[in-house]
Amino acid sequence: MDEYVRDFLNAHVNAFTSFAPSITGSTTSPTYGTGATRDGKVGMIGNMCVGWSRLIMGTGATAGSGSYYFSLPAQAVVSPDYDASYPVASGLFFDSSAATVYVGNLYVTQALIDVDAINGRYLAYFRSHNATTFQTAASPVAPAVSDAWYLHYHYAVDRNVYG
Amino acid sequence: MAEWANITPRTWATDDFVVAQRWNQDWGDFLATWVDDWIDWKPVLTASVTAPTYDGGQQFGAYRRIGKYVSAFGRLTFPPSGSTAGSGGYWLNLPVPARSASGGTQPNLGHGFLYDSSATNMRMCQFNQQTDETAVIFGAGAYIVSDASPWAWTAGDGIAMNLFYEGQ
Numbered sequence: 001m002d003e004y005v006r007d008f009l010n011a012h013v014n015a016f017t018s019f020a021p022s023i024t025g026s027t028t029s030p031t032y033g034t035g036a037t038r039d040g041k042v043g044m045i046g047n048m049c050v051g052w053s054r055l056i057m058g059t060g061a062t063a064g065s066g067s068y069y070f071s072l073p074a075q076a077v078v079s080p081d082y083d084a085s086y087p088v089a090s091g092l093f094f095d096s097s098a099a100t101v102y103v104g105n106l107y108v109t110q111a112l113i114d115v116d117a118i119n120g121r122y123l124a125y126f127r128s129h130n131a132t133t134f135q136t137a138a139s140p141v142a143p144a145v146s147d148a149w150y151l152h153y154h155y156a157v158d159r160n161v162y163g
Numbered sequence: 164m165a166e167w168a169n170i171t172p173r174t175w176a177t178d179d180f181v182v183a184q185r186w187n188q189d190w191g192d193f194l195a196t197w198v199d200d201w202i203d204w205k206p207v208l209t210a211s212v213t214a215p216t217y218d219g220g221q222q223f224g225a226y227r228r229i230g231k232y233v234s235a236f237g238r239l240t241f242p243p244s245g246s247t248a249g250s251g252g253y254w255l256n257l258p259v260p261a262r263s264a265s266g267g268t269q270p271n272l273g274h275g276f277l278y279d280s281s282a283t284n285m286r287m288c289q290f291n292q293q294t295d296e297t298a299v300i301f302g303a304g305a306y307i308v309s310d311a312s313p314w315a316w317t318a319g320d321g322i323a324m325n326l327f328y329e330g331q
Contacts, residue, residue, distance in 0.1 A: 005190055012167075013230040015262070045232075090274040103287040103301070152289070
């Protein structure tokens with residue numbers, strides 16, 4: 001009974017668990033700087049992942065170079081069609097110096113298998129509302145101190161590769 | 164019911180047997196939250212300085228709570244006449260207090276859109292926790308939604324939201 005009822009119910013009752021997001025650059029990864037904030041909370045019920053994360057750049061942060069790949073709290077289900085991306089989170093990127101918010105989504109794609117670099121999981125791209133490309137170290141702006149990402153996850157977990 | 168919270172799931176002992184009361188408390192009530200109607204909820208805007216007024220406008224929404232998981236949706240529309248935009252940044256009252264988080268701007272709780280009736284313009288937005296009971300609104304291409312940003316709020320303008328977050 002505990003295995004089939006209590007443990008399942010506890011998955012709904014237990015507090016969300018911690019998650020620290022990270023970004024990998026396709027050429028050079030960014031550095032987060034002194035005093036950076038990287039935290040989050042996620043809940044997992046069966047194959048569903050929900051929660052949030054924030055990454056706020058600290059003093060002396062560097063943007064790195066190339067495309068940005070974001071880590072996920074758990075492996076997402078990906079389309080069997082190569083490079084058929086879909087959103088696993090909504091969120092925003094905040095450009096502190098211009099006080100401008102870029103609202104967008106985080107997309108996961110099977111193509112990321114080729115560049116997977118964090119915890120053996122797929123990574124994901126962020127694309128904002130008016131962008132023609134995914135976020136890079138230079139676009140829409142080069143992230144610097146106090147710039148931040150706030151993400152809100154809601155997606156299906158692939159238990160076969162969930163680490 | 165649509166709300167199942169502050170429950171400690173029973174740990175069953177070897178000689179326990181299922182009786183109706185235990186079954187309903189530990190399982191039936193949980194299932195009911197999935198099938199019962201969601202609880203009515205009216206989105207309310209306050210502000211950092213003076214709250215807007217929108218008597219007679221549309222306020223509809225609903226929420227459901229299952230353990231720590233809170234889902235909500237809603238829309239608020241300013242009435243055809245008599246509304247005031249207030250002043251300062253807008254805050255949305257949450258249907259259920261969110262789990263506290265420390266430091267800086269708070270977690271993202273959900274998404275939605277802003278509607279400018281006079282310009283027939285829609286803009287995406289995000290809702291981030293401001294206090295345990297409120298969320299601040301960030302508009303795409305702008306910053307914190309306020310009485311004057313991304314536009315001055317008047318008749319027919321509206322804010323819609325879809326929230327999913329960890330409740331207290």
